[in-house]
Amino acid sequence: VDVTLEKIVNLAKRRGFIFPGSEIYGGLANSWDYGPLGVLLKNNLRDAWWKHFVTSRRDMVAIDASILMNPKVWEVSGHVANFNDPLVEDKVTHQRYRLDQLLEEQGETVTGLELSELQQKADALGLKSPAGNELTEPKRFNLLFETFLGATEDNRARVYLRGELAQAMFVDFKRVMETMRPAIPFGIAQAGRVFRNEITPGNFTFRTLEFDLMEFEYFVAQTEWEQSFDYWLGEMQRWVTTEVGLAADKLRVREHTPEELSHYSKRTVDIEYQTPFGWRELFGLAYRTDFDLKNHAEASGQDLRLTEAKSGEKFYPHVVEPTFGLTRLLLMVLLDAYDEEPVKSSGGNHGPGETRTVLRLKPYLAPFQAAVLPLSRKEKLIKIAQGLADDLSRHWQTDYDETQSIGKRYRRQDEIGTPYCLTVDFDSLEDQCVTVRERDSMTQERIALDRAVPYLHEKLSDR
Numbered sequence: 001v002d003v004t005l006e007k008i009v010n011l012a013k014r015r016g017f018i019f020p021g022s023e024i025y026g027g028l029a030n031s032w033d034y035g036p037l038g039v040l041l042k043n044n045l046r047d048a049w050w051k052h053f054v055t056s057r058r059d060m061v062a063i064d065a066s067i068l069m070n071p072k073v074w075e076v077s078g079h080v081a082n083f084n085d086p087l088v089e090d091k092v093t094h095q096r097y098r099l100d101q102l103l104e105e106q107g108e109t110v111t112g113l114e115l116s117e118l119q120q121k122a123d124a125l126g127l128k129s130p131a132g133n134e135l136t137e138p139k140r141f142n143l144l145f146e147t148f149l150g151a152t153e154d155n156r157a158r159v160y161l162r163g164e165l166a167q168a169m170f171v172d173f174k175r176v177m178e179t180m181r182p183a184i185p186f187g188i189a190q191a192g193r194v195f196r197n198e199i200t201p202g203n204f205t206f207r208t209l210e211f212d213l214m215e216f217e218y219f220v221a222q223t224e225w226e227q228s229f230d231y232w233l234g235e236m237q238r239w240v241t242t243e244v245g246l247a248a249d250k251l252r253v254r255e256h257t258p259e260e261l262s263h264y265s266k267r268t269v270d271i272e273y274q275t276p277f278g279w280r281e282l283f284g285l286a287y288r289t290d291f292d293l294k295n296h297a298e299a300s301g302q303d304l305r306l307t308e309a310k311s312g313e314k315f316y317p318h319v320v321e322p323t324f325g326l327t328r329l330l331l332m333v334l335l336d337a338y339d340e341e342p343v344k345s346s347g348g349n350h351g352p353g354e355t356r357t358v359l360r361l362k363p364y365l366a367p368f369q370a371a372v373l374p375l376s377r378k379e380k381l382i383k384i385a386q387g388l389a390d391d392l393s394r395h396w397q398t399d400y401d402e403t404q405s406i407g408k409r410y411r412r413q414d415e416i417g418t419p420y421c422l423t424v425d426f427d428s429l430e431d432q433c434v435t436v437r438e439r440d441s442m443t444q445e446r447i448a449l450d451r452a453v454p455y456l457h458e459k460l461s462d463r
């Protein structure tokens with residue numbers, strides 16, 4: 001099928017996955033709220049990641065740090081000086097753009113260029129804004145969001161909302177070592193919200209000003225970093241294909257050029273996904289060397305080294321960092337799972353010649369694993385259906401829906417990716433059975449009411 005971003009935006013809004021933030025006040029540019037289904041899907045993705053990379057491993061611990069940190073952290077990490085984009089403004093509309101992106105759209109190669117070099121290229125091309133107007137001179141625009149602490153105007157201190165999770169893993173390194181005594185190689189993981197004052201957010205939730213991130217810093221001996229890098233690249237690919245279910249042929253690995261590397265990295269690769277708007281970064285993997293620990297040790301005066309067991313020598317561990325954008329992943333999951341198919345028969349109670357939209361999500365990741373649908377609102381049916389929904393809710397996220405025709409209800413469950421619908425009908429009163437309809441095949445099976453839980457356990461046990 002032709003999956004467009006527009007279709008995903010519509011589905012997400014219509015079915016309550018994601019909608020514009022502050023909508024009743026006209027919204028706030030590029031802010032998005034996760035609705036009742038979006039939050040379930042997001043939590044499921046996060047839980048899957050957490051289980052796979054944190055709790056099921058013996059070499060991983062986790063933290064949950066403050067979003068506001070001492071501003072020294074961001075000075076020492078290099079973000080205050082280096083975490084910026086080249087900003088230009090349309091002199092008429094005052095719309096802001098990233099000059100590197102405008103030049104790239106003209107086919108120019110711009111990675112790693114200084115501001116003056118970008119300006120030269122723009123001058124040589126006679127570059128105008130997309131609206132055809134003059135542009136201002138480029139200036140460096142820092143992506144860290146600033147805010148102020150303190151009650152009164154005159155003693156307010158400038159602080160930053162965290163721009164990445166990683167810094168807390170370095171700043172808390174000493175405490176984690178003291179309390180958990182892990183031996184290298186080991187990782188410190190975190191999942192949470194980060195903030196970046198992006199100049200050109202867009203493509204729905206692909207690039208936003210605040211987003212959820214899941215990442216870990218994996219501490220290794222310097223000699224081990226390449227091996228660790230290869231291992232984590234394999235693990236990231238394995239997780240996103242086998243556990244999340246993204247199509248392998250829509251994923252590729254792209255190596256960063258030396259000019260493109262972040263200020264802290266010696267090697268970075270992106271795992272990219274083929275979106276309707278081109279190949280785009282999904283996850284990143286970076287070798288951060290001992291850059292962060294060393295800088296924080298020097299600036300704080302704290303010893304952040306480990307001691308070699310045999311020789312007793314002190315050393316800085318090196319860091320390999322797999323990073324997973326959660327909200328970006330959720331968008332890719334919706335794009336990847338979206339399908340439309342013609343429905344020939346009335347199987348599944350779609351009309352003949354109709355097309356159904358179905359989200360082919362991994363069952364355990366879907367907002368609901370099951371939905372209970374009484375065929376009518378007759379009290380006797382509702383009683384059985386609600387009892388069944390209560391039973392299922394103890395095991396899975398279960399939807400209960402008694403509104404509209406059964407055809408429309410199936411259509412909704414297909415669109416939100418619910419793998420199993422259990423319909424209670426008038427025969428159920430006699431035979432104590434329900435009809436189970438499977439999302440992808442639309443096949444229907446009649447099972448005993450009291451077998452519903454073991455039946456779904458068996459069906460949902462596979463990832």
Ligand code: GAP
Nearest residue numbers: 164166206207208211282283284323324325328
């Ligand atoms: N600690 C390393 C780090 O933060 P990054 O490449 O700057 O690395 C990590 O960001 C991930 O966060 C990306 O791979 C992407 O999935 C996601 N991401 C980055 N900027 C984003 C934005 N503006 N909106 C949504 N997700 C974003």
